[in-house]
Amino acid sequence: MHDFTVVVGVKQVPDADEVGLDPDTGRLDRASAPAVMNPPDRCALEAALSLKDAHAARVIAVTMGPPMATPVLREAVAMGCDDGVLITDRAFAGSDTWPTSLTLARVAEHLDADVVLCGEETTDSSTGQVPPGIAAHNGWAQLTYVEALDLRPEEGRVVAHRDVEGGYEVVAADLPVVVAVAFGSFEPRPAGLHRKLFAETEFDPRELSAADLGIEEEVGLAVSPTSVGGMETVQPVDRQGEVVDEVDDLLGPIREAVA
């Protein structure tokens, strides 16, 4: 039925607008912030679903995380994805971007992906390294900062508009390909009522473990090249925060600033 399989990576992150400081420790309290889908991933989902609209592609959302992350898959299915896969295993704990992208690379192979779509980066770790990492692990082509995407089945490749400093480029890349979508492109569609009901009442994600992917020894803390050596709270920059009534009141500060 489906000629193409599109796999979309989505991640659950703490809602950036709701992360507060722990009053006792002065540290960021991420645990109490509600969990949401990483906003840039919604653009990736939209890009995937537009390929489904145009080419009857099968779209599968995947997420790595604990079972608690299932709501992001439900959200993806509600938006129109055909299926959702939860990649979950204690062995993944402590993974940096190297094993994370390896895992997603194996999942993409396992699901026979022609196109892997990802958000530009996550709002919690904001490295943007996972999409190129997936491509590198599989030796596939990649396109990042993509603003428009066209699948050309007859050519066996995709053609994309990439945002580059000072302009854009139009690039063709061979399938299979990993595409990271520029945040702000691909306005995400709302979930349809029917689909939403299905996602909430009937949908259960498929689960895959490290063993299912044959990578038990290649994930987790032990194979992660990077580690966190320390965290310092950054002193917020001290600003006057003075709101003036008249435009004329701004002239003094401007003169002083540029003196």
Add this chain to the structure above:
Amino acid sequence: MTEIDPDEYEGVWVFVEEHAGEVMPVSWELLAEGRKLTETTGQELVALVIGEDCEAVAEAALAHGADRVLVADDPVFEPYRADPYGAQFRAMVEERKPSIVLIGGTHTGRDFAGRVAVPTHAGLTADVTEIDVDEAGILQARRPAFGGDVLATILCEDHRPQMATIRPGVFEAAEPDPDRTGEVERVEVVVAEDETMSEVLERVVGDRADITEAERIVAVGAGVEGDLEPARALAAALDADLAATRAAVDEGWIDGSRQVGQTGKTVRPELYVAVGVSGAIQHVEGMNKSGVVLAINTDPNAPIFEHADYGIVGDHAEVCHELADRLSGETPELIA
């Protein structure tokens, strides 16, 4: 798992990013910062140039502080593509074993860095804003985390190279010294066109402004609703450069090279005027090193007022025009 001997790895490499002969300014910022690292480690500072016909760029890299320049010169590298760049860079890393590799955190740098780090199993830290090296040669790469409230130090102790992409604009470039000499070495090109997986059909690059050096900035946000004229008038009166939030860039009102913030540039002008900007943390991260910050916004509760020294609640067009009128008479004295 790959076991390596870190002691076999030596030297600091800086990637010099060029497109059709034009060098991205972050490359020179990294050479200046790389110089400081080699002063601690006593090792060589090597610049890496990948492109076509890049003799002039290689010479410029020497002038900007490199001890040696490695050049991979071939038509396959122009215009830029991730797969040939990644393959070439990887081959050079595997052959020559650098300890530290610094790459500008541009779209290009962030695009191909993983194609080097993944196959070499290197540690790659993204979006770094401070670097240091200890006596043992371990790179301390610091990066803002959790929306900029925390600075995390990322280490890569057992793997090499220690790679980092560095946010443009956070370090200062050194004045080039045309009398500096060093070795320019052309390396073997390991990529052939028929092995590539991608093809650039068109590349359109216009405004590639460098706002990181600007002394004064007027930044527009979504609140100007496409009407840039008032902000331009204010910028003219202040002799300031125009910048923008990502929202304004995404609308297509202004080019992405003028975007300030986490995924744009870091700026540090003496005066930053935020016009119709809400003050999202991803934007504030790029401008909080500014001297004095002014904010113009219709919403008295906009977060930008907490990140500003002075604010005024009002419509962008009215306030900008009024300010521009008041200032235009006196700009010459302001500059003097």
